[in-house]
Amino acid sequence: MTDLTPREIVSELDRFIIGQGDAKRAVAVALRNRWRRKQLPDDLRDEVYPKNILMIGPTGVGKTEISRRLAKLARAPFIKVEATKFTEVGYVGRDVEQIVRDLVDAAIAMTREHMREDVKAAAHHNAEERVIDAIAGTDARDGTRDMFRRKLKTGELDNTMIELDVADTSNPLPMFDIPGQPGGNMGMLNLGELFGKMGGRTQRRKMTVAESYEVLIGEEADKLLDDEAVKTAALEAVEQNGIVFLDEIDKVCARSDARGGDVSREGVQRDLLPLIEGTTVSTKHGPVKTDHILFIASGAFHIAKPSDLLPELQGRLPIRVNLRALTEKDFVRILTETDNALTRQYTALMATEEVTVTFTDDGIAALARIAAEVNQSIENIGARRLYTVMERVFEDLSFSAPDQPGQAVTVDAGFVDQHLGELTKSTDLSRYVL
Numbered sequence: 460m461t462d463l464t465p466r467e468i469v470s471e472l473d474r475f476i477i478g479q480g481d482a483k484r485a486v487a488v489a490l491r492n493r494w495r496r497k498q499l500p501d502d503l504r505d506e507v508y509p510k511n512i513l514m515i516g517p518t519g520v521g522k523t524e525i526s527r528r529l530a531k532l533a534r535a536p537f538i539k540v541e542a543t544k545f546t547e548v549g550y551v552g553r554d555v556e557q558i559v560r561d562l563v564d565a566a567i568a569m570t571r572e573h574m575r576e577d578v579k580a581a582a583h584h585n586a587e588e589r590v591i592d593a594i595a596g597t598d599a600r601d602g603t604r605d606m607f608r609r610k611l612k613t614g615e616l617d618n619t620m621i622e623l624d625v626a627d628t629s630n631p632l633p634m635f636d637i638p639g640q641p642g643g644n645m646g647m648l649n650l651g652e653l654f655g656k657m658g659g660r661t662q663r664r665k666m667t668v669a670e671s672y673e674v675l676i677g678e679e680a681d682k683l684l685d686d687e688a689v690k691t692a693a694l695e696a697v698e699q700n701g702i703v704f705l706d707e708i709d710k711v712c713a714r715s716d717a718r719g720g721d722v723s724r725e726g727v728q729r730d731l732l733p734l735i736e737g738t739t740v741s742t743k744h745g746p747v748k749t750d751h752i753l754f755i756a757s758g759a760f761h762i763a764k765p766s767d768l769l770p771e772l773q774g775r776l777p778i779r780v781n782l783r784a785l786t787e788k789d790f791v792r793i794l795t796e797t798d799n800a801l802t803r804q805y806t807a808l809m810a811t812e813e814v815t816v817t818f819t820d821d822g823i824a825a826l827a828r829i830a831a832e833v834n835q836s837i838e839n840i841g842a843r844r845l846y847t848v849m850e851r852v853f854e855d856l857s858f859s860a861p862d863q864p865g866q867a868v869t870v871d872a873g874f875v876d877q878h879l880g881e882l883t884k885s886t887d888l889s890r891y892v893l
């Protein structure tokens with residue numbers, strides 16, 4: 460749970476997503492409302508339900524990204540599901556409650572990770588003791604241990620090789636072939652189970668002190684984590700903080716112009732309704748109430764309209780926001796301004812090969828223009844087009860970079876044109892590679 464104000468939430472989202480102000484505001488308010496609800500007295504708190512959101516906009520313009528970043532900011536369990544999944548052959552009748560079960564699984568992983576962070580200090584101490592055991596032996600005197608502890612702190616021992624028994628995660632089910640029985644698994648021994656009863660399989664490994672820390676801290680943190688506590692916290696996080704992103708909701712509309720309607724699609728909406736209205740789902744970790752889970756439904760609504768959704772569902776998605784198609788100008792900003800901008804990513808990746816990449820303004824303008832053109836001439840897939848365009852521009856360099864350490868590459872309009880020029884002239888060709 461975060462106590463950021465809507466303004467602060469929007470400015471955090473601004474670091475990763477260009478434009479789409481209305482959608483950012485809507486999710487920021489939804490998150491703040493959760494915080495407000497928490498401040499209420501118990502009896503009132505239970506009465507306040509989340510106001511779910513319907514995001515309307517073409518593909519690849521930031522709908523999922525905004526929701527995912529919001530969840531991360533709020534440390535909220537998050538899951539993305541495609542509503543159409545429930546209409547697919549083989550999935551017919553697949554129970555939508557699985558969404559909540561998957562959300563619980565995601566929450567358990569997330570909670571474990573967060574709690575791991577919290578127990579790290581204690582884990583660090585335990586890991587240090589194990590390293591000292593390995594260097595000095597378990598029967599060393601206190602004075603000797605203190606001396607090593609000081610040396611550890613200064614990093615003096617970082618490169619010392621030690622041997623340690625660590626949990627073996629390499630192969631949970633070892634197979635043993637019986638000689639003379641090629642490929643036969645008659646002799647399969649479930650050592651995992653055997654050792655499991657003895658408290659986990661271990662493996663003796665040689666490594667430096669510096670390397671051992673990461674391994675040991677992870678192990679020690681897991682020992683300190685109580686599964687029951689993780690589960691309880693995860694279930695609480697799902698009920699109070701969970702966010703479900705329901706994509707392609709427009710595709711489960713029985714279109715008003717399709718005669719007879721489409722029973723299976725409308726069926727999906729009917730199935731989803733109780734989840735959104737609030738119900739209790741049983742999971743292997745215990746019952747989960749869905750009343751306060753935030754649902755963000757999304758769709759392009761090119762053909763169907765929000766008014767084609769079941770009336771009950773429309774009522775449960777009261778906040779409507781439109782996201783606009785992205786322009787060439789947006790692409791320039793997406794390429795340069797966000798914290799995770801592709802230009803930054805490629806520069807950093809190439810730097811690992813000691814190749815220095817610099818983008819010029821006209822290079823970036825060319826990338827944005829080409830992405831916008833291909834979107835227009837083939838299919839508008841929004842910002843996702845930037846990924847394919849960038850990958851193509853860097854194809855040669857990605858391959859050859861390790862051969863030329865020390866090289867400096869300037870990505871200007873000429874470079875972009877040289878690597879993409881031919882492709883963009885032929886729609887047929889770019890259909891396949893861009």
Ligand SMILES: Nc1ncnc2c1ncn2[C@@H]1O[C@H](COP(=O)(O)OP(=O)(O)OP(=O)(O)O)[C@@H](O)[C@H]1O
Nearest residue numbers: 475476477518519520521522523524525793842843
């Ligand atoms: N406005 C934006 N600013 C920065 N990056 C964006 C923006 N829109 C999309 N992207 C990037 O494009 C990719 C696809 O975006 P996203 O997953 O949000 O699409 P979407 O709108 O949810 O589409 P769909 O409904 O098809 O899933 C993401 O990697 C995201 O980072």
